[in-house]
Amino acid sequence: MSVVEAALDLSVIVGDWRNTNPAAGIDRIVCEAGDDGLTIHCSSGVRDWGKVAAGVFAFEFDSGQAGAFSAVYDLGFEEVRVQANVKQGVLVVVTLNAFKDGSGRSNYFNREFFYRS
Amino acid sequence: MEILREFERIDLPGPRPRVGVELMAGRWTKTNDKTQWIGGLDVRVDGDDLLVRVAGGGAGPSPADWGIVRTTTVYAGWLTSGDATAGAFVAKYALPDADVELQANLNLGLLVVATYVRFREPGPYANRFTREFFRRDV
Numbered sequence: 615m616s617v618v619e620a621a622l623d624l625s626v627i628v629g630d631w632r633n634t635n636p637a638a639g640i641d642r643i644v645c646e647a648g649d650d651g652l653t654i655h656c657s658s659g660v661r662d663w664g665k666v667a668a669g670v671f672a673f674e675f676d677s678g679q680a681g682a683f684s685a686v687y688d689l690g691f692e693e694v695r696v697q698a699n700v701k702q703g704v705l706v707v708v709t710l711n712a713f714k715d716g717s718g719r720s721n722y723f724n725r726e727f728f729y730r731s
Numbered sequence: 732m733e734i735l736r737e738f739e740r741i742d743l744p745g746p747r748p749r750v751g752v753e754l755m756a757g758r759w760t761k762t763n764d765k766t767q768w769i770g771g772l773d774v775r776v777d778g779d780d781l782l783v784r785v786a787g788g789g790a791g792p793s794p795a796d797w798g799i800v801r802t803t804t805v806y807a808g809w810l811t812s813g814d815a816t817a818g819a820f821v822a823k824y825a826l827p828d829a830d831v832e833l834q835a836n837l838n839l840g841l842l843v844v845a846t847y848v849r850f851r852e853p854g855p856y857a858n859r860f861t862r863e864f865f866r867r868d869v
Contacts, residue, residue, distance in 0.1 A: 622857060639736035647859070658736045664853050671847055671860035675791045682860030684832065684847045691733040695821065695843065697834060699860055710821060710834065715733065718743030720750065720807040723819035723836050 622670050622680040624652055627698075631705045631728035643698075643707065645683070653684050655697065663687055668696075670695035673713045704729060735856055741811060748813035750805045753779050755835070759842045759865035766790045767845060768861040771868075772835070781805060783822045785833070788863075791858060797824050797831075807839075828854070839865060 617728040624647045644655040647666075654671050654684045656663040668685035671679070682699035705728040712721040734740050744835035759772040770788035774781050781802045800822050808817030819836035832847045842865040849858050 621853075639738060660737050661735050663735065669849060670858065671849075672857040673860060675856040675859050679861075683846070685839065688736065689733070690747075692735060692736065694800065695834075698792055699862070708834065710804065710806055710819060710835070711735075711810070712806070713747065713810075716745050717732065718745045718747050719739065719741060719810045720747050720806060720813055722810040723806040723808060723817065727825075 620643065622672055622728060623678055624670060624680050626681055626700050627652065627670065627683060627705075629730045632731045634704075634727045639724065640707065640709070640726060643705070643728060651685055652680075656687070656696065662695075663707055673699075676690070700715060739810065748807075749779055750807045750813045750818060751775055751815045752779065752802075752805050752820070753815075753820075753840070755781060755805075755818060755820060755837060756767070758868040760868045761788060761843070762864045762866050768793050768846065768848075769863055769865075772844065772865060777801065779805070781811065781820055781822075783833070784845050791859075792826075794826060797826065800824055806836075819844070828842060829851070829856075840867070 615625045652668045652670045653665045655665045666685045668683040670680040671682040673681045683694045687694040693712045698707040707726045713719045732738045756774045758777045767788040768790050770786045773784040784799045785797035787795045802822045803821040804821050806819040807813050822833045824831040829848050835844045847862045
């Protein structure tokens with residue numbers, strides 16, 4: 615965590631977020647604040663993705679409130695960039711998914727929405 | 732086959748199809764009359780990648796010309812084809828004071844551009860997320 619990131623309030627982001635669409639890809643994202651900054655823990659119905667560190671970002675250059683985060687999962691066969699921001703109480707999550715396993719699956723963009731449980 | 736989500740369980744023989752990056756190329760102009768972080772983008776095809784030039788929009792420490800970078804990754808709209816009608820790309824910039832990850836995606840003909848701005852040293856600005864909209868300049 616950088617000194618710049620340490621100054622941001624994480625309260626808008628921290629929480630247990632559930633997908634608004636039960637048929638979507640990621641079921642749950644748990645965002646936690648710790649000594650080393652924000653961590654996120656994603657899980658789907660088929661896999662626990664584990665925890666990774668996330669960078670945090672404000673909506674304004676002069677704000678002390680974090681409203682967005684960015685993290686990268688590298689699971690070997692697939693790399694997922696998770697980029698999210700809280701808008702009107704909803705966590706809007708973009709994933710940029712790149713396969714590295716030689717399968718014919720295309721790298722793909724996806725967006726999902728989460729509510730705080 | 733390894734998957735992260737159930738819908739990734741699709742047996743498609745490799746190699747993966749080329750992403751149709753041409754749909755994301757063009758000159759893109761901001762939809763908002765007000766000053767913003769990015770004023771416009773010039774996106775050109777270079778093989779299977781894109782070359783992205785960003786013009787600053789006058790807000791905050793946004794340089795007038797961010798220069799040209801190659802996309803780090805291009806993405807289709809879904810994993811079963813290379814169709815980029817709802818595709819996206821990621822590009823990374825090293826600006827004078829900040830590192831920026833730029834993520835752009837096509838949505839209903841607009842280019843939606845998010846940036847994650849991370850300053851290298853403490854200063855007057857917070858690390859910032861931006862999300863701005865651009866129309867194709869015809």
